[in-house]
Amino acid sequence: MQKDGVNQEQLQALAQDIKNTLKASEIAQLIRLIAPTPTTGEMSAAEFETLMAELKDKSRRRGYSDTSITAARLVLVMGATVAEAAAETNVSRQAIHQVLKRIKRRMESLPENWVQVSTWLPAEIASQLEQIVTSLKSQGDSGGVQGDLALKLEVKI
Template sequence: MIAAKGLQLRQQRSMLHLQPLTDLKAVRGTEMATGPTMTAQEFEALRPRLGRLALDTIEIARAVLVDGMKTTEAANRHGMTRQRVHGIVQRFRAAAQEVPTGWRRVEVWLPPELAQQVEAMADEARAAHAGTGQSDP
């Protein structure tokens, strides 16, 4: 009885995966982005903001964001899930939205009192930038 129930659940799951992509878009109520969403220059400007990344990660993000490749195609090409590719792309998009253009990432070891001062300066700079209402790409 339990084995039959398990088989039935697996069949239901596999039927869900066979739905056409157009039906899934209608259910979600969103359209998937097609085509490039940033230039090669914008993409290269983001790289220092993200720290060290594997070459595959950079290639995947570039393929989707600059070359306009669909996430499913990038996932198949690089042997990973569509969700993983989406996460990589979202990381790049978040970097583009959260860090003002021209800002630099600085990592240093400091005594606790100096670290607190630097963190306070960073908070003040973010607040001042947010107060200007500027929106960076």
């Protein structure tokens, strides 16, 4: 049976491949990324997913609940009003305003051009690196990481 130029059997096969290949959370993310979205939102679905991943990876603060993320997605991606998002998620308008404010504040506080690095190191080097990271973060919090930054990592292997 052919519908809109796509064979239903092909779609079924593709769906089965996706189920066999991806985890449930990856399928949910794929659905969010390919779902049709209006142009009234502040960002695309892909931008929102990237933002939330960055906030999770780079923030030392508590994360967001699934309900908060859903409400934020409705407003930022789908272009819903806060009242519409509140009705959809059974959360107060005030709570959604707070979540949006928290997200925007965290977006502004993330150091630009910083990336998360995760690796295994010898204990001595890891300890030195942790001290460097602490120093960089404190300089970043005070607006310092601008000029030359002399770092010495003593590697003895």
